Amino acid sequence: MDINYNTDVIVVGAGPCGISTAIEIAQAGKKVVLLDRAKYIGSKNMYGGAIYKTALKEIFQDDFNTLPYERIINSHSWAFLNNTGSVCITYQDDENKEAYAVKRSSLEKWMIDIAKKRGVYFAPNTLVKNLIQQNGYVVGVETELEKYYAPIVILADGVNSLLAKELNLREKYEPKDVILSVKETIKLDKKTIEERFNLKDDLTNGVVKMLLGNPEGVKNIFMMGFLYTFKDTIMLGVGANLADLVKNKININDLLEYLKQHNDIQPLIKDGQSLEYSAHLIPETGYNKMPKLTGNGVIIAGDAAGFVNSIHFEGTNYALISGKLAGKTAVNALNNNNYSQGYLSLYKKELDKSFILKDLYTYRNILNRLYDRRGSLMNYYPKKMKEFFDIITSANCKSKSVQFKNYFLSFLKDRNINELIKDGYMAFRCVLDIFFGR
Template identity: 25%
Template sequence: MINHTTNGGNGKGGVSLNLDGVEREELEVDVLLVGAGPATLSCAIQLQKLAEAKGLELSVLLIEKAEDIGYHTLSGAVMDPRAIRELIGDDWKEQGCPTEGEVTFDCVDWLTGSGKVRLKGPFVPPQFKNHGNHIISLYQVVRWLKDRAEGAGVEVYPGFAAASVRYDGERVVGVQTRDAGISKSGEKKGHFEPGMNIVAKVTVFGEGTRGHLAKGLIDKLGLAADKNPQVYETGIKEIWSIPAGREMFGKVIHTAGQPLGTSGYGGGWIYGLKNDRLSIGYVVGLDQGDAKLDPHAMFVKWKQHPEIAKLLEGGKVERYGAKTIPGGGYYSMPKLQGDGFVIVGDSAGFVNMSRLKGIHLAMKSGMLAAEALVEALAADDTSATKLARYTELFEASWAKQELYKVRNFRQAFAKGFLTGSIDAGVQMVTGGRGLVARRTMSPDHEHMQRVANSTATKPRYDDGLSLDKLTDVYHSGAVHEEDQPSHLVVTDPDICVTRCTEEYGNPCKDFCPAAVYEWPHANAGDAKSAGGVVINASNCVHCKTCDVADPYQVIEWTVPEGGGGPKYIDM
């Protein structure tokens, strides 16, 4: 290997020949962070702060698959400011962190067939009280954090999609980024550019929800042994502009009831933004069980409810997005570290589903990881034993205390809405225990019932309030290089056109919120002869619903070429 100093910083680089016979550039750094979300950016900022205090000079690189920082970042979002105060200081707003404003009003609406029952003031459940929290655009916040990280000496590379983890035995030694310039048929095009091998003393995996590298890492190393399986919800979000005079700024409204009723776990939100805009969305648990469950259709039905429709009347959609949310909580979190790596944020399940909040927990996870990393790097020991300090710090933190108090919350709702509601109440007075000391839950895809039992229906669509999936995808800004191998891989296509057609009615065409999967065939025979499902990979908004909800687990979400995907500007 020929070492040289890279143009961008103090990492070392060279060229190496891989087992696939492709000559790849190799870059060596001390710390590699994968994904540019609140967890990794907080980790990078805290890492440099602590390293400077110890007199350590580190080469730190953060790579992100999106074309630009923030494009793949999506949240409701109401932020508990506890973590950002710790990271930046009590004057975080004065230092320029963007916020729509502090919450001035909160309530919970139970939507009936045509009206609502409102809980407000002292009747708002404690987990939905948001005074003191801030409504934000997470896109804007992560871009601000990126500037802070770069100012501290962190190299930030957008448009670099990490395709695979590189191992030395069971030790993680870095990642390989995805090749660019390969056609759908697998041929190298004229602008072929091989992926880069990035070698690191320690790698921080913060890819967000259902991160595909973290997923493989957890499976390979058994990091979730003796844990509850992670369970997910799919959230659909739109930004709306509404006529002036409705006085929604600073208001936070959560809804339950219609259209889901008591048939599953989920509900809606309405957050009042500056300049007569709203963040609205609907979340539904993927353990709901109906083979024709369509989170996007559920969102449209919610918007069509009279109470929501009158709020949106005369307005228009500006942005659209969708993502899965890891809701399993404390008992579903994998082991947080191993030889040469740590896992942070949504990839590790740092979400309080009871509060519908994860930003502050993601940030705290990154900060705790940074403390452990600095100690390990100072000792020149990034083994699993040394990095176990991360788990020790988490277990002693307020983040653990918060998650432990709701450790059985989401699992209780797997037994039905009534059982979940009762148990949630008991948990509030038993420190999170509830009716059962430790509830368990099956993976979401195991809850799916045969299509013959489906009761799901589709709403009517129009050009205003009730946009169809393809129109909404346009508002997501999703763009991918068309002539590339699909990043959505069906590992056993025969199951799709035989068993899945008969047993579940090909639910991918329903549960995908971006119209990626199409079944235009008249019957299974036609589908098989035509090659099976039509995959419109260019529509993908990287939500990971297919990877979670497919009943046979034969759909594997992998990364497309760097730069592809949605553009969640101001989301």
């Protein structure tokens, strides 16, 4: 059958990736339809809180100046939690203006308004149920109400991407391939947040705290918590590998409760009103389990392709730029009237040249290395850091020399030497991975 195409490209999913894809295509003068299942744009999406300037400026150019941010995040802390307190490293610089705290619903609304102005046709409340295929090519999508046809379909439908699975472009995800994350939005008035976090009152500074270190008795997980300051809310959340949670029978909500009660966090959120609670998955498939990124008439981008660097809390920038590259490839394919997998694989070449596959390649084994030593990193060393600072800060009338000697000998006493060697080797291999990365 001859197909009557409704449009040049269909993009499924209006997160950062799908919107950026659609903008790239519309700006090249092609027709693009962007579909999202959510009735209210952004309502199905969730993140910690930071979106990054460089990627945003590349897509939105001067419109970046209207970004509805609530604070510029220029204080970054890594807190290694122990039972009673933490050892915290903070980097703060008012000149550092790369990360912006933007609420997800405001972010997507802002992006979609710009996309529409640039010629994107957006259809919310439209769930794509299936892909339509003909002669081995994807030629459209079937929604609950109708069928749309286009020579290229771009899948930007997020971590679960049932559509990529339908095409067998990606393997089934196992629990070990994803982080389960929960987040609570806590309301406090603006002034209280500024007092508690020592912020100026003009929204030009904000805080992100990474919270690392398992609660006592919780072993064999790699808990990563986060706290972001917004204008009059705090986002507090935590994530851990799903397989570890299941295996150790740990409820992720209990980890969030632990953070809320922790001596370091409790005073910061005290008297706050809980506004919202949400949960989401983060892909951790990385370079080693990357899907086939293209098929005949189809391209995958963003979270759907597993483009996240969870160690650095980066995902939106990967989504925006992979979307742009997917859009660019689609435009070239339209200009050359070639929608074959072979032609569309130019997308992979573009990704190879970008920071996306360079970084995913560099980090391809680092996460596993850290996971393998998660007991050390999340239980043992936070405890040893506390002991070290106990000595440094205690004016307890005891010999410092004796205390330090005992401290260093304690590594040999309470830790099998093999474990220490494994930890050191892990750190060495991570450094090598970065040094010999792309």
